[in-house]
Amino acid sequence: MRYAVLVCGPAGSGKSTFCKSILTHLETQRRQAHLFNLDPAADPASFEYEPSIDIKDLISLEDVMTELGFGPNGGLLHCFEYLLQNMDWLEEEIGEYDSDYLLIDCPGQIELYTHHALLPTIVSRLNQLGMRTCGVYLLESQFMEDRYKYFSGVLSAMSSMVNFEIPWINVMSKMDLVTPTAKDSDEADGARARNGPRGRRDIARYLDPDPHLLLSAAPTGVHSNPKFHALNQAIVHLIEDHPLVSFLPLDLTSTDSIETVLSHIDYTLQYGEDEEPKETSMKEISQIWNRGWKS
Numbered sequence: 001m002r003y004a005v006l007v008c009g010p011a012g013s014g015k016s017t018f019c020k021s022i023l024t025h026l027e028t029q030r031r032q033a034h035l036f037n038l039d040p041a042a043d044p045a046s047f048e049y050e051p052s053i054d055i056k057d058l059i060s061l062e063d064v065m066t067e068l069g070f071g072p073n074g075g076l077l078h079c080f081e082y083l084l085q086n087m088d089w090l091e092e093e094i095g096e097y098d099s100d101y102l103l104i105d106c107p108g109q110i111e112l113y114t115h116h117a118l119l120p121t122i123v124s125r126l127n128q129l130g131m132r133t134c135g136v137y138l139l140e141s142q143f144m145e146d147r148y149k150y151f152s153g154v155l156s157a158m159s160s161m162v163n164f165e166i167p168w169i170n171v172m173s174k175m176d177l178v179t180p181t182a183k184d185s186d187e188a189d190g191a192r193a194r195n196g197p198r199g200r201r202d203i204a205r206y207l208d209p210d211p212h213l214l215l216s217a218a219p220t221g222v223h224s225n226p227k228f229h230a231l232n233q234a235i236v237h238l239i240e241d242h243p244l245v246s247f248l249p250l251d252l253t254s255t256d257s258i259e260t261v262l263s264h265i266d267y268t269l270q271y272g273e274d275e276e277p278k279e280t281s282m283k284e285i286s287q288i289w290n291r292g293w294k295s
């Protein structure tokens with residue numbers, strides 16, 4: 001069985017850093033993992049690990065823009081269309097990687113996840129090639145500093161999950177930057193209500209989205225428009241009726257935190273469950289038997 005982790009999320013959410021940290025962590029566990037760069041605009045100098053597979057070997061955004069006259073966003077879509085037309089290239093590239101982890105570092109253009117069909121089609125082709133794939137969607141912790149921004153992040157995670165229809169994990173990245181500002185408090189309204197979490201219990205309301213955070217956000221300027229309030233009510237109902245999104249916190253400065261996220265990925269991918277059971281030697285059987293006999 002082959003395993004692929006599609007690392008996606010908004011620009012700057014920490015996708016490439018996440019791939020690097022997971023690769024380092026897997027290396028210390030002596031597990032085989034490879035990087036697949038799926039960003040045709042990525043700067044090669046930015047990779048600490050040389051990608052084993054690189055879309056830029058097939059097509060680069062720079063070439064598409066200079067040779068075909070596309071802009072950056074249209075050019076990106078063209079690159080993925082081109083990849084879809086050349087899936088035999090990808091099949092050949094991943095041919096050698098068996099029972100290993102393939103970490104797919106994606107670009108940060110959010111529309112690729114929320115409503116375009118190109119990436120989901122590429123993923124379903126990977127599944128046809130026998131890869132068990134899961135999505136890891138990163139949202140950076142700064143989103144928690146503004147409740148409106150935070151809920152736009154929750155909705156983008158939700159629409160990505162619906163768009164891809166694959167096993168999915170949402171991660172709140174850069175948790176090392178979160179410093180709860182005050183003690184736990186039930187105070188919901190007031191001038192500070194649009195600010196980030198206050199206290200550890202408050203953080204939990206962001207990791208497992210509490211839609212009432214949105215209703216209790218302090219309205220300012222355009223936000224006091226009654227239509228805006230009605231829209232928020234509709235979003236609250238949507239999240240209450242479809243509680244699809246929750247976030248695993250990730251603090252890359254903590255090995256335990258990386259380990260927890262990795263174990264969720266393993267579980268989601270059912271990593272290792274298809275391995276052949278290890279044959280037990282006669283010597284081991286007799287040791288087990290003796291232990292049982294003595295106890």
Ligand SMILES: Nc1nc2c(ncn2[C@@H]2O[C@H](COP(=O)(O)OP(=O)(O)OP(=O)(O)O)[C@@H](O)[C@H]2O)c(=O)[nH]1
Pocket residue numbers: 010011012013014015016017018106107108109173174175176177251252
């Ligand atoms: N403090 C902190 N900074 C981080 C963390 N992860 C990433 N960063 C920083 O955030 C910035 C963006 O990180 P990247 O890993 O390049 O983010 P990305 O999602 O790959 O960005 P794009 O590919 O451009 O969409 C860099 O300056 C990183 O050093 C983290 O866990 N904690």
Ligand SMILES: [Mg+2]
Pocket residue numbers: 015016017105106
């Ligand atoms: Mg990146």
